Amino acid sequence: MVTASHRRRQRRSPELVSVAQVEGLSKRYGSVQALDRVDVVVEPGCTGLVGSNGAGKSTLIKLLLGLLAPDQGRASVLGHDVAADPLGVRSQVGYLPEGACLPGDVTAADFVAFMAQLGGLPPRQARERTAEVCYQVGLDEERYRAIGGFSTGMQQRVKLAVALVHDPRLLLLDEPTDGMDPQGREDMLDLIDRVRGELEIDVLVSTHLLGDVERVCDRVVMVHAGRVLTQGSIAEVAGTTERGFGIQLGDNGPEVRDALVAAGLQVRPAGDELLVQGASDLVRDVAAERGWALRRLVPQAPSLEETFLRLQAAQGAPPPPAEAAPPTPEAAAWGARP
């Protein structure tokens, strides 16, 4: 039996540079190559695994959990080789699957306690921990109701409770905000933020929503058609390290850009706006001096969307229609697909 102090020491050993690693991983389903010689290193912290539907994200996660066997390549999670020691991996990993996976006719408390016992907790401790974790994910009194009556948002919370209840070192979340309304999405993203920050649990979030990743993740791995497009910190991948402003100034013609550059700002065109870095006061001054109408001035975080679309196009596949149109800032803030 592993002692408590041993687990404390194991929690953040400095020698562990990656929480998960795959080398040359390939998986084929019939005629579809779901993953093609993928090399990924997942570092501590919160990593987003991003790609459109069918890109291979869920396959990669299932391979990390040992639910599928790869055709080629190796995977290791938290120092355990997945092929050699799948149980060792699963005892330290919590998984939030995409889609339906909850029984309808038992209460949330009973089910989460059962899953806690399957994670190795004795029955009494399982009950206590269930109560704590349900409270943490926002399921306080509702945990005594049958899961069948829960809304999608509450079901996602139950799944998160199941993933956390046995105190894993790594969380794998597959589309955690799937099917939730905007408030529910915000709540779930706040929870993920807390898991990463306060709880010191490493997280891998698999999602097609770049906005979610920009909100909670430190690093991102982009996949498309079974291949890795890029991986790195958000700032590196988005191609910029500073926040800026999206502006619409007059008619945004070339003389506008020249005037802004002359004022000391860095300017980049983006769709029907200009992305500007520098003090917003300078923008105001230029507009006032030239008499141009300043129609929009919106803070912009580094955007993954452009990078993703550019890399996807470069790989040769046409971007899926739903993501082809550039998002409005509001849509990007919600993380919704246009």
Added chain:
Amino acid sequence: MSQAPPTTPTGTIYDRGYRHYEGPREGRWRRVRAIVVASVRRALGLKRNWKTKIIPFGLLVLAFGPVVAFIGIRVLVGEAVGEFATYPQYLRIVAGLLLLFAATAAPELLCPDRRQNVLALIFTRPVTRVDYLLAKLAALLLVVGLIAVVPLVVLFLGNTFTADSAATYLREHVGDLGRILVAGTVLTVFYSVVALAAASLTDRRAMATAGLLGVFLASSALANILFFTTRFDGRRWFALLSLGGAPGRFVDWLFGNGFDQGTLAQQAGLTGPVYLTEMAVVVAVAGALLTWRILRLRP
């Protein structure tokens, strides 16, 4: 009225923040036991709404009720009330209840986990498919065994303690107790494994139940039709086609009773060990099918 003097409020602050779990972690067999306990609860309809309790508790009442009532009457009236039923007769009745119970409980244990995709969560815990299979089998054996063995043992004990001399009755009938336990075990294993194998073939509970009962009924009908309409030497082996018949015929042989006149069993003339072997083969085949189905489960 004078005011009470103000008191300093006292209270305790609890930090309900997330804490890492530093307690003991249990091993493989405790995890398997967790699945067994949850499955037994599911089979008996416990911790769910009242409708799920109707069939299991109804069958329990049918299995235990007559025995308990008989003992109660015998205690009041004495031996004059005569014998309730012989052990083999009651075992045959119980066998029917066992089939019904296994046919409803086994799908309840296997089908919802597949249909609702709960396996996606279960198999991402340190639980292997072998653990899952063993746990489900153990749970069904426990619950089916409850009905197969306990009512008969209660009847035996009732007969013993309401006899003129308990010691004499016990001495004369201890063989019957042994036969009750053997028959109960054989029937439990037979119905449990076959029912679980049937349940592993589909993720719809109603289909599994109907399919299993249908196969038992159809096989009996088929055996009777083939036996009574043909006229060649080997036709007695058709008796083995009847899946439902084998347990009862084995029980009759075990207790030294002949088969009833005119039935297929009596005319076929096959003996108890043959039926036992048949059941063993069926259990082996069903067990192999069940194992194959569970091991290839893909959440």
